[in-house]
Amino acid sequence: MLPAVDLRPPFNITRASHIVLNVADLEKSKHFYTNIVGLVVTSETSDTVYLRGLSEACHHSLVLVHSPDAAYTCKRIGFRVFLDEDLDAAYKFFKDEGLDAEWVDVAHQGRTLHVSDPFNTKLELCATMETQPRLYLDKDKFKGAHAQRIDHFQIFSPNTYDSCAFYGRLGFRNSEYLAHAEKLLGAFMYRKGTCLDLAIVENSGPCMHHFAYIVPESHNIFTACDIAGIHGYGQEVERGPGRHGPGGMLFVYLRDPDGHRVELCDGHYQTIDTEIEPVRWDAATLSTNVRWGLPAENRWYFEATRFEGTPLADPAVKPNPMTLEKYVQSQLA
Incomplete structure (x- = not known):
């Protein structure tokens, strides 16, 4: 696999x-x-x-x-x-x-x-x-979600398996992965000894789906949502707050003024030891998408930031996730 x-x-x-x-x-x-x-x-x-x-x-x-x-x-x-x-x-x-x-x-x-x-x-x-002084003790500079450090990127690739194979040659290991039957649809890869530096999901690409920052406390995620609403970005609180299946983090996704997507999440578990096996998730299972709460909107699954001057390629089969729109329709049927 x-x-x-x-x-x-x-x-x-x-x-x-x-x-x-x-x-x-x-x-x-x-x-x-x-x-x-x-x-x-x-x-x-x-x-x-x-x-x-x-x-x-x-x-x-x-x-x-x-x-x-x-x-x-x-x-x-x-x-x-x-x-x-x-x-x-x-x-x-x-x-x-x-x-x-x-x-x-x-x-x-x-x-x-x-x-x-x-x-x-x-x-x-x-x-x-x-280098610059770290500011995590300078309370007078704290604003918003108090973002601590960049954690990972998620990209779209038209072929997750081939992308995963390439980054595997560069030493990226898998902490968890998404699959349906024998098809690899998502790879969560890392270098720094936590569960993620680069996530790869099959879709039209290459695109940058999101980048993520770690916040110090779970309540900072809700603070970010409140402040986003105050500053007119309430509709751009795109997904969450919620808890991921893969990785198990609390999260929220926000869209910035240009539509770039940033995730705020709490910390990961460690993955340093070589005997740890990657965890398989069934891409068709709702609990994979979110442990509690509702599925994401269609735009979360399909909209992403293109790389400058780079054409897109489509996957052999377009993804068909359980979106919020589909979920609502299923409940009304």
């Missing part, structure tokens, strides 16, 4: 690190992420804002770029590698695979590599960033 994992990969990715989003209105987006999500601004220019969570020492985990013509797209999702020499190994690996790889200069980061996976998901790899 699951592809093999290389436990001694050609280079060492350590964790999900940062994401770069195009936005139409920089001030409006900055307001959303500081006042509702609770991130802090590390630095900014006339066209770019760099933000981080309260417990993050590295310069940024979210970069907002004013790009009116390319708004509603994602530039890159970023991963850290352990050593600078891992970047050279990564460059060789991607080139040998016939995949895009180029060196770029990125502000506040050390040497940085832009690469693409086999389905053209846009990735950014770096080994170092400038």
Whole structure:
């Protein structure tokens, strides 16, 4: 069912690190992420804002770029590698695979590599960033959900198995997965020793479905919903609060001013030990989608942020999840 994992990969990715989003209105987006999500601004220019969570020492985990013509797209999702020499190994690996790889200069980061996976998901790899003081004890800076650190990304791929196999070659292990009969539909993969750095779900892609921040207390999730409503984003509290089946986290999903989806959730369990087997979930079971509460709307399953300048490919079979709309119809029948 699951592809093999290389436990001694050609280079060492350590964790999900940062994401770069195009936005139409920089001030409006900055307001959303500081006042509702609770991130802090590390630095900014006339066209770019760099933000981080309260417990993050590295310069940024979210970069907002004013790009009116390319708004509603994602530039890159970023991963850290352990050593600078891992970047050279990564460059060789991607080139040998016939995949895009180029060196770029990125502000506040050390040497940085832009690469693409086999389905053209846009990735950014770096080994170092400038550092800043952690702010998790500076109560005067706390706003919104008090977001602590970036945790994971979820992407759409037109072929989950092949994507899972590729990232398995890079050392990503599976904590849990979604399947129907013998078909792999979702893979929850990790590098940092908790259950998730990268989730891959079969759908038209490549797309960035969401990125997630960890909050310190469960009540911060409800605080974020209240503040979202106060600031006019009540209809953009898209899914939750609820509890996931896979991972078991409390969660809520919000849509930002450009429609990018951000998840706020509490912490994961540990997955460091190699004897731990991935957990299988039946994709057709409602409890997989949510342990309590109602299923998500249709848009949660099918709307996602496209990567800048990247065409979409469709899966062989379109997903057919139990949406809120279908659930309501079934109850009325």
